[in-house]
Amino acid sequence: MPKLANIYLIFDFFINNADYRITRLRAFWADAEKKGAVEGEHRHKLINFSVYYIQRKLTFDYLAKKYILRDLFLKKNSALTIKIISLALAMCYFQSNSEGVLSELKILLRQYQNGAIASSLVLAVNNFLEKSSFVAPEIRQKDEAASLSLRYSCPRELTAHLICETGAEAAAEILENSIKQPDAVFRLNTFILHNQKLRDDFIKQFSEKYFVDLRRVYRDMPLYSCDRSAFNFMLTDLGEFRAGLITPMGKSAFMAAYILDARPGDLVLDACASPGNKTTHIAELTSCAARIIAIDTSDSKTAKINDNIDRLKLNNIFTMTASSECLDIAKLKNKFSSLEGDGEIFDRILLDAPCSGLGLIRNRVELKYRFNMSDLAGMPGIQRPIINNASKMLKKGGYMLYSTCTINKKENLEIVREFLNGNKDFSPVPLGDRLKAFGRDFNAPDRDCETLQLMPDSEGHEGFFFALMRKN
Ligand SMILES: C[S@@+](CC[C@H](N)C(=O)[O-])C[C@H]1O[C@@H](n2cnc3c(N)ncnc32)[C@H](O)[C@@H]1O
Missing domain, CATH: 3.30.70.1170 (Sun protein; domain 3)
Structure with a gap:
């Protein structure tokens, strides 16, 4: 639990950082530690609390408005007051008791409201906590999307999209898992x-x-x-x-290198590689005996891959800043003069495409608040040219793995179907054999399936999509 003296810091962070990026959050607490405002051992707990709050923010805001403020009309600072009460409720729920939180809450509220209002708000919080149990409350609204949205703190537009993509039951399960702490x-x-x-x-x-x-x-x-x-x-x-x-590394992302199954001696293209988690995994699995070319669009992105290569003490990975949308062998040879052959030179291609990232709803807790339908609609337009272009560089008999960390059909199944329809020299490869090593009980429809869609499940997988294709 956050030390209560840190409530001001928590408040400070959440008032000043509206997008709740996890990297910003970590930097904030690291900075607080450097300045001596928090002790090292508390920093991680504070991060855990902050993540917990971000995961459930809409729910706590709703509870604060509906049950604490109720009909109280505040002349000033009402948004701030809701935020303070929402945070205080989160702290009580996080530590499963209200010890110490309420006295801090009163001091804080007095800075923004007169003493009588501050006292009655604290009393209302106390009464609410006495009546409610410390679990995600069921909040009934006029429709399923609105209820799930408030219960699991997921913006309504995204909740409605998940229901549309997966059905109400599966969406509820995804959202329930999305507020669990990932391992x-x-x-x-x-x-x-x-x-x-x-x-x-x-x-x-x-x-x-x-x-x-x-x-x-x-x-x-x-x-x-x-x-x-x-x-x-x-x-x-x-x-x-x-x-x-x-x-x-996530449990689902870990599967990519095994499904690609590069062999020593292979020439591999990682077409969308930064920060290189999968590139370096492929290098580790082939004991650096495959040559891997790792592409990303900016020098800062390729620098991240290089940092990981150095940290992991790997060799045989060669990075290049380029767009895989218009990469060709001439450009590659310009950079890597030892490359031989024309046109189709790669034995394996990993295309871990830029995507909406909806499968990471549990891991990247701030993502859901940044979701918008127009970004989502634009994703296939980014993925399509990359798959069409990168595939041209695959050898006959070679394998291309298309993967994303999303659960959005238009970025997954539809991209792959469209690609296979337009490229008859490619055929889908059943994944059953390559999945056996994971010891998971893939059920019958999955076993012969040529694609795998993992959902953010109760076992802690991220939502991930894999489609393996072979060039004939
Ligand atoms: C899902 S991430 C890749 C994650 C990476 N495979 C890993 O496991 O660490 C997608 C990457 O694609 C890159 N990207 C986006 N458009 C690209 C393009 N046209 N060509 C190459 N890379 C691109 C993004 O910069 C981003 O780093």
Whole structure:
């Protein structure tokens, strides 16, 4: 729980940062720690609280308005007052009691309201908390989208879109999962930890050093997870991260390199590569014996890939700033003179396309507040030219994996269907065999399926889409 003395800092952050970007949030608390305003051990808890609040902000705002302010007409600072009460409710729910919060709330409210109003608001909060239990409340509204929107704090437009895409029941499940705390998940660098003994020793030492109970996500796979609330730190703060031994990675994103299945000796194109989580994963799995060309659109994006390559101590990855929409062999040869062949030179292409990111609704908590339908409608127009152009550089007999971290059909199935209709030399590849290694019980319709749509589920997967295609 945030130390109550930090309520002012929490308030300060949420008043001044309307888009709630997680990177900004982390920077804010890191800065507060540097200035001595919070102690190191509290920083992570404060981040956890902030994430919890962002996940549920609309719900708490609604509760504050409906049950605390009720008919009270405030002459001034009503929006601010709702925000303070909403935050105070979140703190009480987060720590499952109101100890200490209400006295802080009174002091804070007195800065914006007269003493009598501040006291009656605090009393109303107290009464509300006594009557309600600490769970996501069911909020009945005139329609399903409005009810789910308030219950799970998801803007109504996005909620309605999810219902339209997946049906009301699945949308409710996605939204319920979206406010759960994701596990901390990381993969081991199998290029450095190159045998099972090294990996087992590393995991044992890591668990003992940080007092965490690490679980394998998939049987026999070097991906580990643990309850994030057990951590008093960020994975990226650890020496093991800086030394390139671990890389935070989602459970679904981890599958991409295995589905692509690059082999030593292959020439691989990662057409949309930054920050290089999948590029570097492919390099680790091929023990740096495949040559990988990683493309992204700006120097700052390729710099991020280079940072990861250096951190993970990998070689055989070559980065280039370009657009995969108009990349061709001549441009590639201009940069990499050792490339041979014309036109179709790659054995494998990973096309992890820019997308709406709706599958990351649990991991990137601020995304839902930035959602808008016109951005969504524009995504296929970005994805289509990239797949059409990148595919031209694939060898006959080669494989191309199209993936996104969204659950939006127009960016997934429809893009792939349209591509296959217009490119008869490509055929879909059933994923069943490549998914076996994940030990998941893929049900019958999935087994022969040529695409895989993962949803943000109760097992902690991100929403992800995969379609593997072969050029004949
Ligand atoms: C989903 S992210 C890739 C994530 C990356 N594969 C990873 O696992 O770390 C999509 C990337 O595509 C890049 N992108 C967008 N348009 C592009 C284009 N025309 N050519 C190449 N990359 C592009 C974006 O800059 C972004 O970094």
